[in-house]
Amino acid sequence: EVQLVESGGDLVQPGGSLRLSCAASGFTFSSYSMNWVRQAPGKGLEWVSDISSGGSNIYYADSVKGRFTISRDNANYSLFLQMNSLTDEDTAVYYCARSRVPYTISPFDYWGLGTLVTVSS
Amino acid sequence: DIQMTQSPSTLSASVGDRVTITCRASQSISSWLAWYQQKPGKAPKLLIYKASSLETGVPSRFSGSGSGTEFTLTISSLQPDDFATYYCQQYNSYWTFGQGTKVEIK
Numbered sequence: 001e002v003q004l005v006e007s008g009g010d011l012v013q014p015g016g017s018l019r020l021s022c023a024a025s026g027f028t029f030s031s032y033s034m035n036w037v038r039q040a041p042g043k044g045l046e047w048v049s050d051i052s053s054g055g056s057n058i059y060y061a062d063s064v065k066g067r068f069t070i071s072r073d074n075a076n077y078s079l080f081l082q083m084n085s086l087t088d089e090d091t092a093v094y095y096c097a098r099s100r101v102p103y104t105i106s107p108f109d110y111w112g113l114g115t116l117v118t119v120s121s
Numbered sequence: 122d123i124q125m126t127q128s129p130s131t132l133s134a135s136v137g138d139r140v141t142i143t144c145r146a147s148q149s150i151s152s153w154l155a156w157y158q159q160k161p162g163k164a165p166k167l168l169i170y171k172a173s174s175l176e177t178g179v180p181s182r183f184s185g186s187g188s189g190t191e192f193t194l195t196i197s198s199l200q201p202d203d204f205a206t207y208y209c210q211q212y213n214s215y216w217t218f219g220q221g222t223k224v225e226i227k
Contacts, residue, residue, distance in 0.1 A: 061215075105212050107157075107210055
């Protein structure tokens with residue numbers, strides 16, 4: 001069974017940093033692109049970042065480019081999101097999500113339960 | 122950037138109703154469109170990919186159509202479990218979600 005479990009969400013002050021993790025299991029992690037998607041309280045879904053299966057291709061939404069860094073550890077079935085220079089607009093539940101088809105751009109077929117990041121003084 | 126616009130934002134319907142949600146892309150995305158269902162406090166669930174392909178395990182009352190810039194999600198006979206928020210997503214160029222359509226009980 002595919003499982004994605006996010007962790008690392010917390011209350012952080014504006015300008016601060018946070019690192020999110022996503023532990024994957026139940027599939028061959030190294031074959032799939034992985035993504036972070038966020039959802040601000042009461043708002044819609046916003047794609048944040050994508051990393052290819054081997055980690056060589058990385059994409060970011062304009063809203064986080066230059067502040068967030070996605071990475072992965074295929075040996076340990078883990079996905080990460082380093083978030084710097086946080087603002088209150090980054091307050092959201094952050095989901096880890098798997099791309100549906102290996103090695104191609106595709107929608108997201110498995111999602112974690114999410115981890116809440118709150119940016120506030 | 123490709124923008125996705127859903128309509129309506131909210132839809133009131135009764136059990137058994139046929140429901141249609143529309144999603145428009147700001148430029149052609151061929152058939153690279155997915156639909157998701159999200160319930161409060163839960164992660165989104167993939168329903169349809171490539172505009173009209175049903176994800177495994179999704180009931181056949183859900184269907185999708187369209188190509189280019191205009192797409193629809195149809196629920197043929199609304200069930201109690203279907204009251205939720207629905208999002209379209211383009212994956213022609215990176216990934217963009219529509220703003221969502223909340224299907225509520227009439």
